[in-house]
Amino acid sequence: MTESDAQPAGPNDVQTEPFHVEQRPLVATEIFGEHVEKAQEFADLLVRDGELLGLLGPQEYPRLWTRHVINSALIAPLLHGRVGDVGSGAGLPGIPLAIARPDVDFTLIEPMERRSTWLTETIQQLGLKNVTVTRARAEEIADQAAFDQVTARAVAALSKLIPWTAPLVRFDGELVLLKGRSAEAEIEKAAKAIRKFHLENVRVEEVGEDLDTEPTRVIRATVR
Secondary structure: OOOOOOOOOOOOOOOOOOOOOOOOOOOOHHHHHHHHHHHHHHHHHHHOOOOOOOOOHHHHHHHHHHHHHHHHHOOOOOOOOOEEEEEOOOOHHHHHHHHHHOOEEEEEEOOOHHHHHHHHHHHHHHHHEEEEEEOHHHHEEEEEEEEEEEEEEOOOOOHHHHHHHHHEEEEEEEEEEOOOOOOHHHHHHHHHHHHHOOOEEEEEEEEEOOOOOOEEEEEEEEOO
């Protein structure tokens, strides 16, 4: 067939291949223990609603567990008391953490109505009793909150994130912020905000190095 013989494809001729979803890895049982099936249910909800509601793009499904669910849950041993999750979005890291640590109370802070509604419905469907959702921007609730710890994942660069998260933490509380390979560079660029918000012992840690998965990198800091 020559180029001139070819006919343009019609809407019914378009072939779309189903996206591949990463299967639950064995390490998930080590992390979630007896709650691993609840983590599976959460992953299934992300697959069902993620693209439709703009929570996750289809390119994320082949690494759904490793890159998102497990990456979030690995910091569970670092947490205690009352934890705020800023910009929770698709429930990451807050929901996997709440599943892994039913003894810790989590507040998911999300300003978008569509996402906060989904979070509330997901929490109810999973039967999680240690999670609440607050529909607000972090700066709108700074005078009401006094969390023991605040976490965030894929929200903003550290220099912007500190002014949103540090005011939510009680004196001597802690920021536990999930970051990527540029964590050290972000600390350098955030020097002014670190001084302004009286952060001490700011450092990068890797969690989960002893497990058969990619470790999670976090920036930890004490709020004085």
